[in-house]
Amino acid sequence: MRILVTGDAGFIGRHLVRGLHASGHEVIGVDRAPTADVPPGVTHLRSDLLDREHLTETFARVAPDAVIHLAARTDLDERRDLSGYAANTTGVENLIAAVSASRSIRRVIYTSSQLVCRIGYVPLSDEDYRPTTLYGESKVRTEQIVRGSDGGGVEWCLVRPTLVWGPGMGAHYRRFFRMVAAGRYVHVGRRPLYKSLGYIGNVVHQYEGLLWADAAKLSRRTIYLADYEPVSQRAWADEFQRLLGAPRIRTIPEKLATLAARGGDALNALGWRTFPFNSFRLGNVLTEYVYDLTLTRELCGPLPYTTEEGVVATVAWLRDEGIVGRV
Numbered sequence: 001m002r003i004l005v006t007g008d009a010g011f012i013g014r015h016l017v018r019g020l021h022a023s024g025h026e027v028i029g030v031d032r033a034p035t036a037d038v039p040p041g042v043t044h045l046r047s048d049l050l051d052r053e054h055l056t057e058t059f060a061r062v063a064p065d066a067v068i069h070l071a072a073r074t075d076l077d078e079r080r081d082l083s084g085y086a087a088n089t090t091g092v093e094n095l096i097a098a099v100s101a102s103r104s105i106r107r108v109i110y111t112s113s114q115l116v117c118r119i120g121y122v123p124l125s126d127e128d129y130r131p132t133t134l135y136g137e138s139k140v141r142t143e144q145i146v147r148g149s150d151g152g153g154v155e156w157c158l159v160r161p162t163l164v165w166g167p168g169m170g171a172h173y174r175r176f177f178r179m180v181a182a183g184r185y186v187h188v189g190r191r192p193l194y195k196s197l198g199y200i201g202n203v204v205h206q207y208e209g210l211l212w213a214d215a216a217k218l219s220r221r222t223i224y225l226a227d228y229e230p231v232s233q234r235a236w237a238d239e240f241q242r243l244l245g246a247p248r249i250r251t252i253p254e255k256l257a258t259l260a261a262r263g264g265d266a267l268n269a270l271g272w273r274t275f276p277f278n279s280f281r282l283g284n285v286l287t288e289y290v291y292d293l294t295l296t297r298e299l300c301g302p303l304p305y306t307t308e309e310g311v312v313a314t315v316a317w318l319r320d321e322g323i324v325g326r327v
Helices: 011-022 052-062 082-088 090-101 134-148 171-182 200-212 233-244 254-269 279-286 294-300 307-320
Strands: 002-006 026-031 043-046 066-069 107-111 155-161 163-165 186-188 197-199 222-225 250-252
Touching (some): 002 052, 011 200, 052 090, 066 200, 082 090, 082 134, 090 134, 107 200, 155 200, 171 233, 171 307, 186 254, 197 200, 200 222, 200 307, 254 279
Parallel strands (some): 026 043, 066 107, 107 155, 155 222, 186 250
8 A cells, every 4th residue: 555644754653654664555754844764665755734735746746545644733832823733724724635636545544632622531522622722722623624624535534642652752751751760750649540641653553553444434433542451650650760770759749749830830920931840731640531442442453562562662762862871
């Protein structure tokens, strides 16, 4: 199958093009950013979602059988309005125009986010939205645009990855691992805090599975991507601590963490936007979220990696990249 992946320079995209190529697919990655990390046998093309004409020409020239759409602005930093997330709104409209004009595309997987609802809220329907950030609002618009256009007139589904982790994670998560390695990370309270997390190798497997899934069960559906069994955040961090050979993770009371987070809120309000700890982040840490992944399991089958295998691979990457020191 010839598969076009938008956003192949991103975290999920880099892993996905490798996985699809290893499975024998012809893979073309499209991103506005250049990347020196293109696997042998994978084609990387430059194109911006906001340039409709060039994007449509690219799709016509490549003539893919299927598209996996990952490209988006994914940070939570925008403070003004949705215009800062034009890639997630106008860019999706342009993508659908390119899909509609194509004569080859049979299926598209459009990527949204769990943040179309506040963390911890399990929606009652696919269109039960409760965003708390401009990024979340932009992904609501992504979904509305896809549904309003019937996905460009081909077989389609929307996917909502949860927190995806593993080798190659971004700067925010690298900070977490450094803190664990240095003995500066703390547990807040003693609850296990179960969450539906997705190891990157399993999420790649799920994306590929959706390319082949029964159209009658997949089309027009909204599907969460995560490991099928929820992970205890406390146990997950402890396993990283153990393999990193780091000091034992201490526990502080939730009330103390709440006071510290309010201090972070004050620093943010005074202009220190990058201060990493505030009430928003503490709320995300303390909120459990477990999704029903019955449909995902039915469509994608068993996952190839356990949580423990994912932790081992991630620790090896952290050491190879010099993000944490070797034991």
